[in-house]
Amino acid sequence: MPLNRSVLPHRISTYDLHVFAAIAEAGSITRGAENVHLSLAAASTRLQKMEHALGTALLQRSKHGVKLTDAGRTLLRYAGRLERELEMLHAEMAAFAHGVRSTVRVLCNTAAMTEYLPPLIGRFLVEHQALDIDLRELDSQDVLSAMRQEQADIGIVADYVRTEGLNTRFFREDRLVAVFPTAQCPRQEGSVPFADLLQHPFVGLPSESGLSRFIQNQAIQYGRGIHYRVRVRSLDAVVSLVADEVGIAILPETTARRLASPKIDWLPLADPWANRKLLLCTASDATLAGPAAALLDFLSGSAR
Structure with a gap:
């Protein structure tokens, strides 16, 4: 009716x-x-x-x-x-009620969020008790868009995006590798072309994650799609599924090394886009001060 x-x-x-x-x-x-x-x-x-x-x-x-x-x-x-x-709003307001004087807003891609920032952020926050960090993961392109609109203090992106109009500093090398169940790893030296992997079933992160979107865009360049058997929330879970021979995955080399086991093996990708640099970004016309400047200096100092 x-x-x-x-x-x-x-x-x-x-x-x-x-x-x-x-x-x-x-x-x-x-x-x-x-x-x-x-x-x-x-x-x-x-x-x-x-x-x-x-x-x-x-x-x-x-x-x-x-x-x-x-x-x-x-x-x-x-x-x-x-x-x-x-x-999230109630949590942030509670922080102000408890006397937190400042919040630094940081946007970053998947590799920075999962592999590099957690131990660094921990050390920084222990040393700055009156500070909170609002840390969020986005695709590198979306991080840039947000930074240009000054929606965050600091951004971390992979260097495949164009950073004109922003100040950048080197943060980390971030090489992507193909991770296989040990029994299925190609017995070859050197690297493997990404296009050769598209015949395999994959496991990966949710489709909205920065890393998944980046990999999907690369597959589109070859006119191919990726068959994901399952998507899970963490890189640790991805590696566990690879070890169980559910599929292969494209991950940061740091992740593969951190979670290395006899059940997995990996090969570097031959494609130039797989050898990435992570960059710290700030708005060029904005002068960071106080906690945001301190965090930027801390993160860039860690790269040395």
């Missing part, structure tokens, strides 16, 4: 999304309402107003409970993201 759109639009609140998520999780309007301490009538009214505001049904109702429509699944995905963002 078509929904009536002639009513005054309802502004969907974060509480509406919280109620909707509870109902979706419970599979029942009654149980969902109970879980958020609402009456059945109040929860039903909120749902109806949301559906009118969006112009589409969010739930399929039956005597056995409710199921999400395609629109409902999309809304639930956004509701989850919003709840996570709100949790």
